[in-house]
Amino acid sequence: xxxxxxxxxxxxxxxxxxxxxxxxxxxxxxxxxxxxxxxxxxxxxxxxxxxxxxxxxxxxxxxxxxxxxxxxxxxxxxxxxxxxxxxxxxxxxxxxxxxxxxxxxxxx
Numbered sequence: 263x264x265x266x267x268x269x270x271x272x273x274x275x276x277x278x279x280x281x282x283x284x285x286x287x288x289x290x291x292x293x294x295x296x297x298x299x300x301x302x303x304x305x306x307x308x309x310x311x312x313x314x315x316x317x318x319x320x321x322x323x324x325x326x327x328x329x330x331x332x333x334x335x336x337x338x339x340x341x342x343x344x345x346x347x348x349x350x351x352x353x354x355x356x357x358x359x360x361x362x363x364x365x366x367x368x369x370x
Contacts, residue, residue, distance in 0.1 A: 263288050269313055271296040284314050289353065290346045300345035302337035312342040329367040330357040 267286035270276030273296045286294070299308050312322055322339030323332050332348045334340030343349060360366035 265291055267291045267294065269315060270298060274298055281315060287353075289350060290348065293347045293350075294345065297345055300341035302341045303344055304340055305337055307337060309337045309341050311345060312338055325367040328358075329361045330354045 264285040265288050267284050267290075268276045268278075269282050269284055271294075272278075276282050294311070297311060299310050301308050312319075317338070322334065322336045322342070324335055325331070326333055331354060332343055334343045347353075357366055
């Protein structure tokens, strides 16, 4: 199920303006909480989380060869994958079923 996510959480000064809203799955949104930054596991630097309103998904992420895992291509992407637990066991299981049905991964 999708829910409205505040890209900059209200607790961090974000608003209800459309430019600050995006649809996110409930699980990812619950892992995000009030985070706006996370640590890149490769460099150790703290970086801003991915902003779907301002950044292109394909620049920061790619699908694993089997289409079940999201791989970070940049510091932002890697930090976001970890912070939002984008490869949580439940998400990977669901994607595996989508791949088997021919629905996943998306082409663009």
